[in-house]
Amino acid sequence: MPKNIILDCDPGYDDAIAMLLAHGSPEIELLAVTTVAGNQTLDKVTRNALSVATLARMREEIVAAGAHRGLVEPQHVADMIHGESGLDGVRLPEPAVALSARHAVDVIIDLVMASEPGQITLVPTGPLTNIALAARKEPRIVDRVGQVVLMGGAARGGNWSAASEFNIGADPEAAHIVFGEHWPVAMIGLDVTHRALATPDVIDMIDRVDSPVSRFAVDVLSYFQSAYSTYWGADSPSIHDACAVAYVIDPTLVETVDVPLHVELRGELTRGMTVADLRSRPDGGPTTRVGVSLDPERLWKHVIAAIETLSEVAR
Numbered sequence: 470m471p472k473n474i475i476l477d478c479d480p481g482y483d484d485a486i487a488m489l490l491a492h493g494s495p496e497i498e499l500l501a502v503t504t505v506a507g508n509q510t511l512d513k514v515t516r517n518a519l520s521v522a523t524l525a526r527m528r529e530e531i532v533a534a535g536a537h538r539g540l541v542e543p544q545h546v547a548d549m550i551h552g553e554s555g556l557d558g559v560r561l562p563e564p565a566v567a568l569s570a571r572h573a574v575d576v577i578i579d580l581v582m583a584s585e586p587g588q589i590t591l592v593p594t595g596p597l598t599n600i601a602l603a604a605r606k607e608p609r610i611v612d613r614v615g616q617v618v619l620m621g622g623a624a625r626g627g628n629w630s631a632a633s634e635f636n637i638g639a640d641p642e643a644a645h646i647v648f649g650e651h652w653p654v655a656m657i658g659l660d661v662t663h664r665a666l667a668t669p670d671v672i673d674m675i676d677r678v679d680s681p682v683s684r685f686a687v688d689v690l691s692y693f694q695s696a697y698s699t700y701w702g703a704d705s706p707s708i709h710d711a712c713a714v715a716y717v718i719d720p721t722l723v724e725t726v727d728v729p730l731h732v733e734l735r736g737e738l739t740r741g742m743t744v745a746d747l748r749s750r751p752d753g754g755p756t757t758r759v760g761v762s763l764d765p766e767r768l769w770k771h772v773i774a775a776i777e778t779l780s781e782v783a784r
């Protein structure tokens with residue numbers, strides 16, 4: 470049985486790859502793609518999501534737009550990586566898939582309330598604003614969601630600041646709500662995603678698929694690579710968001726530990742930090758499943774297989 474997911478995202482180079490992986494994998498049924506302001510403004514990330522949905526032949530109205538800023542934080546964008554458009558450089562098809570007329574938060578709530586308990590996994594790969602709003606607007610979803618598998622945070626370090634990862638730093642209050650609810654949360658943070666490198670070898674393998682979808686993915690990863698090289702001085706970019714989807718496909722790809730985890734809201738230098746208590750001191754209190762390592766080869770096998778599947782459909 471495929472796993473039903475709602476992908477809540479802010480495309481974004483790595484979000485775009487996460488969309489392809491989710492839609493192209495037989496292990497996953499992609500129920501909705503909800504968008505949230507993050508890598509770029511809500512309008513821009515929503516347009517990008519519609520373009521990717523068009524390219525990958527997703528259904529009409531699968532994309533619904535959500536929150537345009539954080540709960541307390543003003544809007545931040547990650548234009549130093551994803552550029553002015555959110556997918557700078559990439560040739561995108563004109564969106565031909567209609568946007569849902571409904572708000573993302575209502576789409577999330579209605580899908581979860583209409584499903585059997587435990588049947589839907591939420592996969593946020595942007596700031597957690599929509600998920601927090603959904604939990605507050607309809608608290609009954611907390612018992613009905615199977616789990617939340619989010620890309621965000623880090624057990625050690627940050628990228629938005631020394632202590633904070635972008636998706637958490639862009640809306641720490643929303644993250645505080647999501648981590649604080651009693652649904653199971655798996656955090657696929659930087660400790661995992663920094664191992665998911667789109668190396669030249671990987672890009673070559675995708676290039677060999679030779680289809681509109683693979684050419685799009687090569688474009689995405691190549692521009693992502695050049696942004697990483699300019700901004701971080703890094704050889705290869707990390708496809709953060711695809712790791713959360715890959716974990717849903719096969720949890721054995723990621724090594725995890727169950728530990729207490731809290732989001733820092735007040736620290737002068739540490740606001741937005743995910744403070745994971747890695748000391749082994751089981752006290753029976755609530756824990757978060759925290760990803761600490763990844764098998765990158767198996768991750769890329771899934772990504773390439775999804776691109777091949779989507780390429781066959783589109784041929």
Ligand code: BDR
Nearest residue numbers: 481483547594635636709
């Ligand atoms: C996260 O920040 C965004 O820029 C990426 O899309 C990813 O979701 C990585 O820190």
Ligand code: CA
Nearest residue numbers: 481484594595
């Ligand atoms: Ca993202």
